[in-house]
Amino acid sequence: MTLVFEECRYAYRPWRRPVLDGMSLVLPEGFTILLGPNGAGKSTMLKLAAAVGAPQRGTVSFRGVDSKKKEYRRLISWMPQHITPVAGLTAREYVAYVGWLKGMSKADAWDRAVQALERVELQQRMDVKTHQLSGGQMRRVGVAAALVHDAGLLLLDEPTAGMDPRQRRVFRDVVRSLSGEVQVVMSTHDIADLAEEADTVTVVNDGRILKSSSVDEFMKAASPDSAPGRIAESAYSAVLGAY
Template structure:
């Protein structure tokens, strides 16, 4: 991302952002409410067109319909408060996500079941979305994002609605997935990022106030406190 600006109407939300996301591993996105985290993620996954600046993936500019389509084929995305058809089963939902990414049709059913098993919902594959608890639906959403292990996975508050045990299990799943995929994870739960994030970006008022490792951030904060 280079020189990214984004906003709504006359209000600019993101100001001249420049950063690189390392390949394979987890980049955590932190910041207070209103910092622009969700707007940044929606821009990253091409739901919003940048007002200015450039997005690149693998050295290729994502600036045409063909480039966007190719990028989305390799993208798993879980938005905050995602929508779903209540009549869908959990298996239907994950299968639909794979179909939207143009995943090989002959492998969709098996891969959808495998993804549900990874979030401990193999026994609820045939359950309708309306029959599941909020935490279960959140895990179905996570399964849809990681199914097929796309090269880039973007998660906006993925642990919302999960109990501590489920959050711990999810961190283990994401750590495994991150060995083969690049994950960008936005959350206000710092302990989740501390456990799995290799790289951190801190956003404040639409600008990057920190980019680097969690260890460097802790050292920086320690020096600030001592000073």
């Protein structure tokens, strides 16, 4: 089984309008991107999927394990929007520390940190202090930290925000290379981020799922006269405009 949201309701304050209300969604294996404007509810969905918060009603599960169970946290990894360097820690020490927090022994976490950094092509920078890394490199350290304990589900919240085009390209290649072995769910508000490279596209707005389909099906929403290279953007605009 994969990531499942079932009739989820979530409000940040009891008196405020809920961000999600009765939202249900099944995300298949592979690489899914959550598209939607800022404030659409994407980050809230990922926080619930990461067990950072719990729905006030409904359930979230992965491989049949409820997000409220301790076992769930060992199955998933979450990379929030902002990865903060830790003063004094190298990239390897940072990743090993996260592995230890996830329940690994110190020795295993230290060894596996090297493998995780290799997967994101940062093995040459593993002994560099995290505060000396670029923003794009620090994001990749965040992915390595999320992968160090062999999670089955990787959740990425707006990971390419603030990256230049070259950093985005490297990051996109890294994420795509992982999707064959780890289920990846990534949120973004920028249609340029991977829509044509994902397996599944889910469009969210105002806490509602507007469309969740294969990339091919998503692209069919585009205007027939869309300019080359703008098909994904056209499809996204059409889906948003239909609601």
